[in-house]
Amino acid sequence: MSRTHDxxxxxxxxxxxxxxxxxxxxxxxxxxALLIDLASLRQIVQPSEAPPPxxxxxxxxxxxxxxxxxxxxxxxxxxxxxxxxTRQTLPPSTDAPPPTRIVQAVPFTPTGGTP
Amino acid sequence: xxxxxxxxxxxxxxLFKYFCxxxxxxxxxxxxxxxxxxxxxxxxxxxxPEGEVRAWLFRIARNLALDHHRQHRRRPExxxxxxxxxxxxxxxxxxxxxxxLASLPTLDRDVFLMRExxxxxxxxxxxxxxxxxxxxxxxxxxxxxQLRQQLAAPIATFQTLAARRAEDMHETREP
Numbered sequence: 001m002s003r004t005h006d007x008x009x010x011x012x013x014x015x016x017x018x019x020x021x022x023x024x025x026x027x028x029x030x031x032x033a034l035l036i037d038l039a040s041l042r043q044i045v046q047p048s049e050a051p052p053p054x055x056x057x058x059x060x061x062x063x064x065x066x067x068x069x070x071x072x073x074x075x076x077x078x079x080x081x082x083x084x085x086t087r088q089t090l091p092p093s094t095d096a097p098p099p100t101r102i103v104q105a106v107p108f109t110p111t112g113g114t115p
Numbered sequence: 116x117x118x119x120x121x122x123x124x125x126x127x128x129x130l131f132k133y134f135c136x137x138x139x140x141x142x143x144x145x146x147x148x149x150x151x152x153x154x155x156x157x158x159x160x161x162x163x164p165e166g167e168v169r170a171w172l173f174r175i176a177r178n179l180a181l182d183h184h185r186q187h188r189r190r191p192e193x194x195x196x197x198x199x200x201x202x203x204x205x206x207x208x209x210x211x212x213x214x215x216l217a218s219l220p221t222l223d224r225d226v227f228l229m230r231e232x233x234x235x236x237x238x239x240x241x242x243x244x245x246x247x248x249x250x251x252x253x254x255x256x257x258x259x260x261q262l263r264q265q266l267a268a269p270i271a272t273f274q275t276l277a278a279r280r281a282e283d284m285h286e287t288r289e290p
Contacts, residue, residue, distance in 0.1 A: 009256050013230065015237060037263050040270045040277075042231050045212055045262070047135035048205060052145060054127050 004031045012038055117168060119156040126169060129233040130176055136228050137180040139213050147179050170242025177225055177243060208269045215265040219258055226251055227258035
């Protein structure tokens with residue numbers, strides 16, 4: 001790297017430079033053109049896309065965990081409901097259930113009519 | 116020692132900008148930036164001066180960018196072109212920049228992007244890329260000269276437009 005380039009690069013990069021060397025570099029039209037071109041290059045290589053807000057990234061990062069937590073809570077609720085339901089159910093029995101309605105059978109008495 | 120959240124928040128924009136150019140698309144940059152955070156949150160942030168921690172963070176970022184290139188085995192992808200003329204012009208510059216960056220040797224490109232886009236100092240880049248600061252200086256300069264040559268037309272256009280804008284501003288200020 002030439003001393004001209006060195007001084008110009010150091011100036012652009014906020015690195016220590018020799019002021020005398022920089023003065024010599026800027027007295028040379030080629031040195032000035034280099035400085036302007038490199039400053040322009042820095043501008044055009046900047047990405048035009050704006051970064052998404054950082055909160056959105058955090059939210060996106062948390063989303064899988066939130067989904068897993070919600071799914072786990074649902075599972076626990078379902079399992080708890082099932083367990084509570086089974087505990088409250090009567091134990092199975094071999095006895096016949098009590099009647100809910102009693103029908104009285106009356107013997108048949110013919111009352112006549114055509115045979 | 117900085118928490119992973121604080122470290123990420125302090126370097127979020129730098130990382131995103133670096134990935135935009137290193138991967139060539141904002142969508143991939145978003146994913147890779149988040150991946151850096153996931154990796155950092157799974158590990159212990161070294162207790163070291165800020166510059167060294169940043170170098171450590173960008174070493175992770177660079178490895179991710181390299182993995183991305185290996186997996187996709189392609190050059191940085193250009194963004195989609197749009198029909199709007201001014202937008203299309205800026206997309207042309209974007210495409211030219213991505214192509215010029217892709218033509219650089221990988222290490223020179225990363226060193227250049229860390230300096231010009233992410234704004235890291237030579238010492239931080241040296242830590243991230245395992246080089247000496249002098250090697251960083253030399254690679255940054257070499258990349259600049261190559262890009263200056265390859266992007267001569269967009270640079271000239273940028274300078275013309277910047278001069279025109281400056282003249283317009285000067286005219287509007289005068290009574």
